Amino acid sequence: MTSDQAVRSARRGQRDGLSRRSELLAIAARLFAARGYRQTTVRDIADEAGILSGSLYHHFSSKEAMLDEIMRAFMGDLLDRFRTIVDGDGTPSRKLDELIRSSFETIRTHRDEVALYQNESSLLLAPESGFQFVAESSREIERLWLQVLHSGQESGDFRSELDPGLMHRFIRDTVWQTVSWYRPRGRLKTSAIAEQYLTLLHGGLLNG
Amino acid sequence: MTSDQAVRSARRGQRDGLSRRSELLAIAARLFAARGYRQTTVRDIADEAGILSGSLYHHFSSKEAMLDEIMRAFMGDLLDRFRTIVDGDGTPSRKLDELIRSSFETIRTHRDEVALYQNESSLLLAPESGFQFVAESSREIERLWLQVLHSGQESGDFRSELDPGLMHRFIRDTVWQTVSWYRPRGRLKTSAIAEQYLTLLHGGLLNG
Amino acid sequence: MTSDQAVRSARRGQRDGLSRRSELLAIAARLFAARGYRQTTVRDIADEAGILSGSLYHHFSSKEAMLDEIMRAFMGDLLDRFRTIVDGDGTPSRKLDELIRSSFETIRTHRDEVALYQNESSLLLAPESGFQFVAESSREIERLWLQVLHSGQESGDFRSELDPGLMHRFIRDTVWQTVSWYRPRGRLKTSAIAEQYLTLLHGGLLNG
C-alpha cells in the first residue's frame, strides 16, 4: 500500500457513515459502563470522539437514543445465543452449563454492555423508561433459563429440594455480577472463572 | 419559665434534634436506595421530610455528609457482626453458614443500606471519593471471609479444587445481589432464601 | 413613615412571595408581548428581574409555565367580563357596543396579554400545546358574541343580510388587532378608538 492509499483509506474510514456511528456507540458504551449513564455527559462522549458535543446530534437524536441502540443490539444478540442453546440438543445439565459458559463468554466479549445492564437496571427496567424491550428480553431470557432448570428437575438431574426460581436468581446474579470485578488483563480468564463456577455449582462447596 | 421547664425543653430539644436527624437520615437512605444517590435531589429528601431543601443544611453540611453518616454506621455494624462470628467458636463450615445467614438477615434489617452499598459502589469505593472507610471496611470484611474459607480448605471441610478468592466473590455477589429482588412482603423470607442458598452451596445443584 | 420603615417596607415588598411572582410574571408578559414568546429567552426575563436565569426556576417550573399562568388569569378575567355584559340587561345592540368597548378597554389595561393572545395564537391554540384552556375560553367567548349577534338579528336591530359568523370575525379581528398599533402615550385613547369604531360599525362608511 502506498502512503497515498493509506491516507485515502483513513479518510474513507472516517467518512463512512456506518463505521462512524459504531465508533461513537462504542465510545458511548465504554463511558456509560465506566462512569454510569447519567454521570457520563454528552460532552464526555464528544471529547473522546474529538468533536463538539452538539455534533453528536448529527448522528443520534439524544443521549438516550445512544443507550437504546447499544442495549437493543446487545439484548437481541444475547437472547439469540441463549435460545440457540436451549433449543439445541443435550441434557438439561449440559444446557445449563452452556448457558453459564456463554454468559461468562459474553462478559468477555461485551463487557461494557453487561456492565450497563447490571448497573443501569433501575433505568433500563423501569416501566416508564422507554426501554421496555430490555425488560421484555430479560423476561424471555428468564423463561429460557427456568425452562432448563425445570426440565433438569423433572429428569432428575437437579436436586428436587431446590426452588428453581431461586436457583435461577442465584446463578444469574453470580454470573453477571462477575463483570464488576473481572479484569480483562487479569490473572483469570472468563473461561477459568466459568469452570470454577461450574465446579462449585455442580457439586457444592463441601467435601464428601 | 422555671428552670425545670428550661431543662425539660433543652432535653426535648436534644432528643428531638437526635430523632430528627435519624428521621432525616432514614428518609435519605430510603430515597438513595430507591432512586440512586445522584438521582436523589436534596429537594426530594426535604419534600419527604416536609421542609424546604435549604433547611436540610441546618442538620447536615451536605448531601454527601448524609450518605457518609448512613454508610459509616452501617459498615461499622456489619464489620462488628462478621467479626463476632469469625472470632467465635465453631468449624469453618459453621462459621461460613453464619456469615451467610447474617448477611441475609442484614438484607432484611438494613435493606436500604445494602442496596446503597451494592448500587453506589463505584462512588463509595472510588479512591478519591471521601468514602475510604467503606473500602477499608470492605477489605477487612473480605479478609474475614477469606480467613474462614482458607481454614475450611485446610481443615478439609471445603473442596480443595476451588479457588478461595473466587469462592468468596461468588458467594458475596450472590448474597448481596439478593437485595435487588428481595421483597419484604413477598412470599420468601430472608431466612428461607438463606437456607436454600446454603443447601445449594453445600451440596451443589446436581443429584448424586 | 420613617426612613427605617421605608427600608423595611421595601424589603418586605421584595421578600413577599406573591408579589415577587407577580412581578416576574409582569416582566415575562411584557417581554413575551414585545419580542414574542419564543424569541424571549429565560435569560432576558431574569436579566430584567435582576437575577440569574436559573433562579427563575425557583418560582416557576418552566418558561411555558409562566405563559400558562399569564394567559390563564387573563382568559378567565376576559370571559368573566364578557359574560357579565351578555348576561346583563339591555338590547343586543347595546350589549354589542359594551362588548366592543370592553375589548378596547382591555387593550388598555391588559395590553401585553392581548398582544400575546394575538401574536402567539398558533402556539396557544394548537390542540397539542398544553394551552387548551385558551382555545376553550376562546370558543366560549365566541359563543357569547354570536349569541348577541343572533339576538340582534332576530330582534331586527341588525341587518339580516349579514352573516353573523362573518360579522363576529370581522369585528373581533378589527378590535383585537388594534393592539398591534395602539400606543398608550399616543394621540388616541382607547375610548376614542372605540367610539370611532362604533360609529363606523353602526352606520357604515358611506354617507346617506
Next chain:
Amino acid sequence: MTSDQAVRSARRGQRDGLSRRSELLAIAARLFAARGYRQTTVRDIADEAGILSGSLYHHFSSKEAMLDEIMRAFMGDLLDRFRTIVDGDGTPSRKLDELIRSSFETIRTHRDEVALYQNESSLLLAPESGFQFVAESSREIERLWLQVLHSGQESGDFRSELDPGLMHRFIRDTVWQTVSWYRPRGRLKTSAIAEQYLTLLHGGLLNG
C-alpha cells in the same frame, strides 16, 4: 457529446435551476407561513424538498435570503396591483371597493405570503431587520389607501365624522387578518367574504 446536446443540457440546467429555486421558495413560504419563520428550521425546508439541509446553501445564501426573496416579490406585486387601482378611473368609493376586493383576492392567490406578512411583521418591519423594503412598501400602500379615503371624504362619498387614519387601520386589519381563519376548501370563497365585508362597511351593521 455534440454541441446540440450541450446546448440543450445547459438550457435544461438553467430552466431546472430556475424552477428548482421557485420550488424551494414555495416550500419555504408554505412552512414559514404554517409554523412561523423562526420556528421553521432550514432542515424542515430541506426535508420537504428531499435534500439535506446543507444543500440548500447551493441555492440560497441563508435562510433570511429565502424570506427576503419571497417577500420582495410579493410586496412588489401587491404594490403594483394597488397602484393600478388607485391610479385608474372611478369614484373613491369604487376604488376603495376594488382595493378591498383585490386584497381578499390576494389572500386567495398568495395565502402564504399574506400570512407571513401578518405573522412576521415584528421581524419584517423592524428598522434594523434587513427587510426595510417591506416597511417601505407598506408605507407606500398606506399612502395609496389614505389617498382614496381622503378623496372620498372630500367628495362627500365617505362620512366626515370618521378619522381616515383610523378607518384605514380598521379596514386593513380586518381584511388581512382574514388570512388567519380563511380556509381555501371551506364554505366561504374569498369573493363572498369580500362582498359581505363591503356590505357591512358601506351601510353598517344597524338597520334603518
Next chain:
DNA sequence: GATGAATGAGACTTCATTCAT
C-alpha cells in the same frame, strides 16, 4: 448540485448550596 460531518453559539433546565430574615 448534493452529501455527510462538523462547528459554535446559545437555548432551557437542574441542582447543591448559601444566606438574610
Next chain:
DNA sequence: TATGAATGAAGTCTCATTCAT
C-alpha cells in the same frame, strides 16, 4: 430551626451555517 430567594456551574439539546469530497 425553618423560609424564601438567589447563586453558579453544569447538563442536554437546537440550529444556521460551513466545507471537503
